[in-house]
Amino acid sequence: MSAVPDVAGTRSELATRLDDARAAGRRIALVPTMGALHEGHASLLRTARERVGDGLVVVSVFVNPLQFGAGEDLDRYPRTLAEDLEVCGREGVDLVFAPTVEEMYPDGEPQVSVKPGPLGKVLEGKTRPGHFRGVLTVVAKLLGLVRPDVAVFGQKDYQQLTLIRRMVADLDLGVEIVGAETVREPDGLALSSRNRYLDPDERNAAVALSRALRAAQDNAAYGLDVALREARTELREHLVDLDYLVVTDPGLGELPACPPPGTPARILVAARVGTTRLIDNLPLVLGRPTGTHATEGES
Numbered sequence: 116m117s118a119v120p121d122v123a124g125t126r127s128e129l130a131t132r133l134d135d136a137r138a139a140g141r142r143i144a145l146v147p148t149m150g151a152l153h154e155g156h157a158s159l160l161r162t163a164r165e166r167v168g169d170g171l172v173v174v175s176v177f178v179n180p181l182q183f184g185a186g187e188d189l190d191r192y193p194r195t196l197a198e199d200l201e202v203c204g205r206e207g208v209d210l211v212f213a214p215t216v217e218e219m220y221p222d223g224e225p226q227v228s229v230k231p232g233p234l235g236k237v238l239e240g241k242t243r244p245g246h247f248r249g250v251l252t253v254v255a256k257l258l259g260l261v262r263p264d265v266a267v268f269g270q271k272d273y274q275q276l277t278l279i280r281r282m283v284a285d286l287d288l289g290v291e292i293v294g295a296e297t298v299r300e301p302d303g304l305a306l307s308s309r310n311r312y313l314d315p316d317e318r319n320a321a322v323a324l325s326r327a328l329r330a331a332q333d334n335a336a337y338g339l340d341v342a343l344r345e346a347r348t349e350l351r352e353h354l355v356d357l358d359y360l361v362v363t364d365p366g367l368g369e370l371p372a373c374p375p376p377g378t379p380a381r382i383l384v385a386a387r388v389g390t391t392r393l394i395d396n397l398p399l400v401l402g403r404p405t406g407t408h409a410t411e412g413e414s
C-alpha cells in the first residue's frame with residue numbers, strides 16, 4: 116500500500132510537523148538524500164522505519180551545491196522529485212523535506228562551515244577538494260533542523276559515513292548514526308544515482324569495481340598482497356580509469372605494520388568509467404600477515 120508522504124518545502128513547515136510528532140512522543144529518523152531515489156535509498160528508508168517503529172521517518176531531498184566542485188555534475192545531477200515521492204510513499208515515509216537552495220542557505224554560502232580534518236583530504240577528498248566540507252556542513256544543518264534520534268546513511272559512501280560519525284562524536288551532536296549495507300545489481304554493481312549516466316558499454320565496464328572488491332575479499336585470507344593483486348587483475352580487464360584502490364583499517368586509518376590474521380580492514384576503489392566517477396568498498400578480514408597500508412593508484 117502506498118500513501119503520499121507530506122512534503123515540507125520550508126523550515127517552518129518542517130518544524131510544525133516535527134513539533135506534532137515530538138508532542139505525541141514519537142521517535143524521529145532522518146534519511147538525508149540528494150533525491151534520484153533508487154532501491155539503495157529504499158533500503159535506507161526501510162532501515163529508518165525499523166529503527167523508529169511507528170515514529171516519524173523524514174527524508175530530505177536536496178541537491179547540495181556546497182558539495183560539488185567546479186566542473187562537477189551539479190547542473191546535470193538528476194532532479195526527480197515526483198518519482199522520489201512515489202518511492203517514499205511506497206516505503207511508508209511520513210515526511211519529505213525538499214527545500215530550495217535559498218531555503219537551506221538564506222544568506223548564501225554559510226560563513227561558518229564544518230572542517231572535515233585530515234580524513235577529508237584523502238581518497239575522495241584528494242580528488243574532490245571541498246567536497247566533504249560541503250557534505251558535513253549540510254548534514255550538520257539537516258541534523259540541526261530535524262534533530263532526529265537516528266540518521267541513516269549508506270555504506271557505499273564509506274568515507275562520507277566515517278566522517279559523519281567523526282563529526283557527530285567530535286561535536287557531540289547526540290544522534291545515532293546508522294550505516295546501511297550497499298545494495299547491488301545482480302552482477303554486483305553498487306546502486307548509485309550516477310549509474311544512469313553510463314551508456315551500455317560503460318555499464319558493462321563498471322562492474323569491474325565490485326568484481327575487484329569481491330576478488331580481494333575472496334583472497335584476503337592469503338594476505339594483503341594477494342588480495343590486491345587479484346583486485347588489480349579484475350580492474351585491468353575492463354576499460355576503467357583507476358583513481359585509487361586502497362586497503363585501510365575500518366576507520367580509514369593505516370593498517371598495523373604486520374596485521375595479524377583476523378585483522379578487519381576495508382578495501383575502497385574509485386574509478387572513472389567514461390565521464391562518470393564511481394566509488395565502491397567492501398569489508399575484508401585479512402589472513403596471513405603481509406605489508407602495511409597499501410595503495411594502488413594509477414601510474
Ligand code: PAF
Nearest residue numbers: 147148149179250253272
Ligand atoms: O550521500 C548523499 O546523498 C549526500 O552526500 C548527503 C549525505 C545527502 C548530503 O548532501
